[in-house]
Every structure is written in C-alpha cells, then in structure tokens.
Amino acid sequence: MPYVSVEQRRRDLIDAAIRVSAEVGLAAASTRAICAEAGVQQSVFHYCFSSKEELLRELTREVVAGMVETAVASLDPGVDVEQSIFKGLMSLWETVRVQPDKQLVFYELTVGALRAPGRGDIAEWQYREYYASTGQFLTRLAETAGIEWTVPIPVLSRMVTTAIDGLILGWLADGRADEVEASLGSFAKVFAGLAVVVPVVAA
Numbered sequence: 001m002p003y004v005s006v007e008q009r010r011r012d013l014i015d016a017a018i019r020v021s022a023e024v025g026l027a028a029a030s031t032r033a034i035c036a037e038a039g040v041q042q043s044v045f046h047y048c049f050s051s052k053e054e055l056l057r058e059l060t061r062e063v064v065a066g067m068v069e070t071a072v073a074s075l076d077p078g079v080d081v082e083q084s085i086f087k088g089l090m091s092l093w094e095t096v097r098v099q100p101d102k103q104l105v106f107y108e109l110t111v112g113a114l115r116a117p118g119r120g121d122i123a124e125w126q127y128r129e130y131y132a133s134t135g136q137f138l139t140r141l142a143e144t145a146g147i148e149w150t151v152p153i154p155v156l157s158r159m160v161t162t163a164i165d166g167l168i169l170g171w172l173a174d175g176r177a178d179e180v181e182a183s184l185g186s187f188a189k190v191f192a193g194l195a196v197v198v199p200v201v202a203a
Contacts, residue, residue, distance in 0.1 A: 010048045010058070012038045017059050022101035026108040031055075057122055060109045064126045067106070070095050077141035082192035084141055089164055089184045096168050097177065104172055130165075131157045147195040156194065163187045 004012075016038035021029040031052055035042050049055045078084045096103050113123035135157040142149060149156055164184075171180045 006048055009044055013048055014059055014062050017055060021105040026105060026112060060122050063106050064129055077144040079145050081145050081147060081195045082188050085191050086185060086188035089188060092164055093184060100172060130161045134160050146198050148198050150194050150196055
C-alpha cells in the first residue's frame, strides 16, 4: 500500500468534510461520516487532527482562502467605475450560484464559530480577509480609473462585502436569482456614485 503523507491525509479529510457538510449539514457531519467519505479509518482522523474542532478551523480557513482567491482572480479594475464594480460583483455571484450547498456550509461555519467559545477568532479573521480583498480591489480601481472614493476604503469595503453577503444569504432562502442580479446592478450604480474624478494637475 503506497505511503500517504499526513499533509495529504489532512487534505483528503478536509475535502471529505466539505462534501459531507454540503450534503447533510455541518451539525450532522460526524467524524465517522467524514472518514467514510475519505475512505480512511477513524484512527487516521485522530492522527491528523487533535479534534473535530481543529478540523473545523482548518475547514473554515480552506473555504475562506478558496473564496478569496477566486474573488481576487475575478476582479478586473477598468476605467469605467460602475462597470468594473458590476463585473466584480457578478463574478463573485457566479462563483456562488453554481455551488449553493458549499455556500450554505460557509454560513454554518461562520455561525458555528461565533457560537463556539474557542473559535470566535476564526469568524473575525474570515471577514477581515473579505474586507481586505475588497479593499485591494477598490484601491486598484481608484488608481486605474483615476478617481478617489468619498468614503474611506475600510468603510466602503465593508459596505460592498455586506451587500453581496446579504444578497447571497437571501438567495439561499428564496432562490430569486433574477432579483439578486438586478440588485447587483443597482448596488454597482450606488457604489460608483461614491467616486469622484481626480482633477488633472497641469504641468
């Protein structure tokens, strides 16, 4: 039987935990079910992770890192502020729309972290990552389009993140994708209205 490193086993268990949680919900994703999905004995789980709590921490980091990486890769600042924001929001939405079960796991992880006595820091880190990636995009957009934001970047980052976050949660509840997409267009217009053109200084 070929040797499998601890790192690879951890990777396999995290992937299995995402699949199981997406299918049955985070609360029902027992270590037994996760191990069965990964095709390993439970002893392997305890060799790789000290507890399910540690797995959940790593799972959260994995999901967040993947979402942030996808989001940053999809953002493409241009000279048209409204269009750039709309395209960025739509790219994020398309990423989520095709995997609603995984997105639901993400929300379960967030709420679970806030409720767990020793895991609240992971939820805070999670949103710091979102705000930071949004802030990077807004900064790049300002440079590309030659504008300044009338609202501080940290505040605007939170506004943009909260808008898409709330729309996605509402969509998970009612499935109205058409209204989400219409709302994204309106949000893009509102956020673009917070930009002012930087005057060109004559040489």
